[in-house]
Amino acid sequence: MARGYRQDETIIGNGLFAGGEFQMSKDRLQxxxxMLAEVEGDIEVISLEQVKVLSSELGLSLKEVELAALEACVLPRRYLRNLGTVGWDGQARLLRSTVAVVGLGGLGGYVVEALARVGVGRLVLIDGDAFVDHNLNRQTFATESNLGSSKVQAAGARVAGINSAVEVVGHAVEATPENLPRLLEGSDVVVDALDRLPTRIVLQEEARRQGIPLVHGAIGGMVGxxxxxxPGDEGLYALYGRGEVPERGIEVELGCPTTTPMMVASWQAQEVIKILAGIGEPLRHRLLLIDxxxxxxxVIRPGI
Amino acid sequence: MRTVIEIEIRLYATLRGYRPELKVGEPLFLNLDEGTTVKRVLEEVLGIPAKVVKTVFVNGIYRDLDHVLADGDRVGIFPPVGGG
Structure with a gap:
């Protein structure tokens, strides 16, 4: 889809390569x-350094080189410790996937960190806020030196430092019923890392409309x-009913201490990885409640 | 003849404040008349306004406030959690 330049959108990292030369360069690439593969245990791997050399030599993105390697049964060594759990096919699926993370606070930061490390190929990051000092207790991308900077920019910089094969599309805007249809388009999974209940319901509705699975997480105090x-599941309605929901919950009184977002974001990232890689059983029709x-x-289930 | 049922209730997070004598995670055991609803337990026995409760589960299943409790039920009462 052709799109004009939008002020709120920045593309960080390599763009996708396309064109008729694909097959020729892919054969050459593989x-x-x-030739560069090394043996590690009983598989062939390629180092990050060599992936980077090939990428610059052939003018391809790192993601394209990694995908070509996986197809040639040569594992980018950076994913070696993923392999036993996500598998070859799972790793390739992760790299080909797009995940939208809505909200880059306590939850969203750790979710993004995990998804970049595991090798999700494209991350759409949505948050209109900038860091303030009371984010420092728990938000993994917040540092003393980036207070005042956009959370989306900080997340993009962190992802680029962790895994430069990951393409990041940043939207430094607050999620609204008006912009979510456009922002979520093309995502394979959406992560709800917001901090307002009514916006969470709006997000659920838009993900449902676009047929995209949604991974919800919420925290307050030491509870998550x-x-x-x-799409089609009862979702948040099973939890909160279909009536009006309060703006916020127990977090107003109990705050959001350091470790609770780490605990819940890990579960959220795991859910995303399971769905994308096609492994395990998602927490579907089940609410995991951690006190x-x-x-x-x-583990709570609906009564139907 | 009056039939009495015993239920176990667990209050979560901020709702623990309604029973400060309980240790964190300690359940409350109540003897109630048969036919008692969740709402009645909340408002009349525990003194928790129904509007501050968004989620109730009985034996691990979501139930609404009109749900009629039975002997041996394990009830969890949960306030809304919205932080990110």
């Missing part, structure tokens, strides 16, 4: 990859909840 909502203060974990 030949080079096999996670659930995965597929770390009491040391109690519950």
């Amino acid at each position: 030949e080079r990859i096999r 909840q996670v659930t995965t909502i597929f 770390a203060e009491a040391g109690i974990v519950d």
Whole structure:
């Protein structure tokens, strides 16, 4: 789809390569990859350094080189410790996927960090805020030196530092019913890392309309909840009913201490990885409720 | 004849403030008349306004406030959680 320049959108990292020369360069590329491969245990791997050399030599993005390597059964070594769990096919699926993370606060930051490390190929990041000092207790991209900067910019810079094969599309805007249809378009999974209940419902509705699975997470105090909502599922309505929802919850009183977002964001990122890589069973029609203060974990199901 | 049922209630997060004598994570056991609804337990027994409760589960299943409790039920009462 052709799109004009938008002020709120910045593309960080390599763009996608296209064109008729694809097959020729891919054959050449895979030949080079096999030549550079090293044996590690019982598989062939290629180092990050060599992936970068090939990328600049052939004018391809790192993601294209990594995908070509996976297709040639040569594993980019940076993903070696993923392999036993996500598999060859799962790793390629992750790299070909797009995930929208809505909200880059406590939850969103750790989710983005995990998705970049595991190798999700394209991240759409949505948050209109800039860092302030009370984010420093828990938001992984917040540092003393980037206070006042856009969360989207900081996230893009961090992702580029962790995994430069990941394409980042940043939208430094607050998610609204008006802009979400455009912002979520083309995503394979959406992550709800927002901090307002009514906006979470709006996000659920738009993900549902576009047929995209949604991974919900919310925190307050030492309590967190996670659930995965597929289009057509009852989702947040099972939790909150269909009536009006309050703007905020227990976090107003209990705050958002350091470790709760790490705990819940890990579960959210796991859900995304499971859906994309086609492994495990998502937390669908189930709400994981973690009360770390009491040391109690519950799994709640709808009564239907 | 009056039939009495026993239920177990767990209050989460800020709702623990309604029973400060309980240790964190400690359940509350109540003897109630058969036919008692969740709403009645909340408002008449625990003194928790129904509007501050968004989520109730009984034996691990979401239930609404009109749900009628049965002997041995384990009830969880949860306030809304919205932070990110």
